[in-house]
Amino acid sequence: MNILILNSGSSSIKYQLISMPTELVICEGLAERIGSDNALLKYSTNATKLEEELAIPSHKAGLLKIADLLLDPSLGVIKNTEEISVVGHRVVHGGKAFSDTSLIDASVKEKIKNLHALAPLHNPHNLEGIELAEEIFPNAKQVAVFDTAFHHSIPAVAKKYAIPEEFYENKVQVYGFHGTSHKYVSEKAIEHLNQKTSKIISIHLGNGCSITAIKDGKSIDHSMGFAPSNGLIMGSRSGDIDHAIIFYLVETLGYSLEEVNELLIKKSGMLGLTGFSDLRDIQAAAEKGDKSCILALQMNTYRIKKYIGAYAAILNGIDAIIFTAGIGENSALIREMVCTDLEYLGITLDADKNNTRSKSLLEINKTDAKVKVLMIPTNEELEIAKQAYRLVHA
Known part of the structure; x- marks a missing residue:
């Protein structure tokens, strides 16, 4: 099963195409300094390594460049979009609504959109990536992995702010971010210890x-x-x-x-x-x-x-x-x-x-x-x- 991962940050998009469950990386790359005229686009496979400095004015432009590389007749790693079974998306803010990984449907997208104000540098780009991936890879399942999910274990003593209780009931609390990264590296550290x-x-x-x-x-x-x-x-x-x-x-x-x-x-x-x-x-x-x-x-x-x-x-x-x-x-x-x-x-x-x-x-x-x-x-x-x-x- 080929899973394409799109990880949109505030000024970058990291991506990997991974064969699961073997965890074989078929290709990987990065678009960074998005929004500038000297953005950097990286793409590598076992046979190819490409690094190009160019203007990437927006996250959408970066995603389209990445899709073009994946499907390129000479440099690409897939012949058609049906070779992608799943597209996995990093979504920064899941609020209280998402404590675990979720299959994306219209309801999930609407909830992500409703959280834009809480992560204005990220959630809009995350949703844009989801909607573009739905267009480019229409047969793939779209999956959201939320950065906030790892932090659901934070206890009330650290999660709550010292403001009236009604605000906590209205979802004002510590959510935590970069959870996917913190989870991954801490598990590696625990294994090492x-x-x-x-x-x-x-x-x-x-x-x-x-x-x-x-x-x-x-x-x-x-x-x-x-x-x-x-x-x-x-x-x-x-x-x-x-x-x-x-x-x-x-x-x-x-x-x-x-x-x-x-x-x-x-x-x-x-x-x-x-x-x-x-x-x-x-x-x-x-x-x-x-x-x-x-x-x-x-x-x-x-x-x-x-x-x-x-x-x-x-x-x-x-x-x-x-x-x-x-x-x-x-x-x-x-x-x-x-x-x-x-x-x-x-x-x-x-x-x-x-x-x-x-x-x-x-x-x-x-x-x-x-x-x-x-x-x-x-x-x-x-x-x-x-x-x-x-x-x-x-």
Whole structure:
């Protein structure tokens, strides 16, 4: 069974075509920096590797490019769309409605649409991918895997906000995000630790960033909340901010609510601090002495360290911390800055190991460290494929 996985992020689309249940990857690729004139399109199979810089103005344009590559007479891996049995979609926000993987129908699409306001950088692109996939692959079953599902185990003490009960009843609560990634890498870490119980802090660092406290394989707290905008400093999202600032912007500086929303989600974070949203550009400028970029890196990692300390407290100790996703896997500098001066918690980094490139799980802590520091490449696509396969074979 061929399952096509579409993983639409805020500025990227990762995709894989996987043969299940063997988990054989037939092709994979990435469209990143979507919305720019120098977007990058990657496509690879056993026989072909393509990397092209081009304008990809929207997620829809990116999805159409990907479909063209899959069906290309010389480069493609399928002759017709009927060779795709299932299309698995990452959907960021499932609200209270979805605690598990779901077959997509009109009702599911409507519920996803109703959650657009809670994940405006993601759910619209996720739904767009679903509707386009229905057109391109009309005979395939469409399956949604929700990022919020993994976090349904968060207890009320961490899930509820300190506001009147009626708001909780109206679905105002912590939902949590990047759950597919946190689930995948934490399971890899648990397997690596090979112990009956585990206390893990999983740090997902990409254009969107989040951190999760995981006890015995279950999420018990998470940095993002009602929508995927809280917590860590991100590419263009502010993360944690005093809500009084919103009132000040509206009542004193004359911003509309729509403008404030745009500001905090699309114009803040590392972009607001430096003018760049891509960490590679920020690191390059910092190396040349750019003070705003140096400070932004310090602020970014300072925020992560605060959460590590908080989660060490609620877990009552740490067995391992995980770095994953684009930045977590590739930025030795960020890992070093996060782990510096955390000896009190038992976290000590081995500089040589930290600077080693790996496509699989890598321990980067010192040999005698009390806490394992793990770099684990996430594979949300494989996790989505496994969940989709289980659903259609249930």
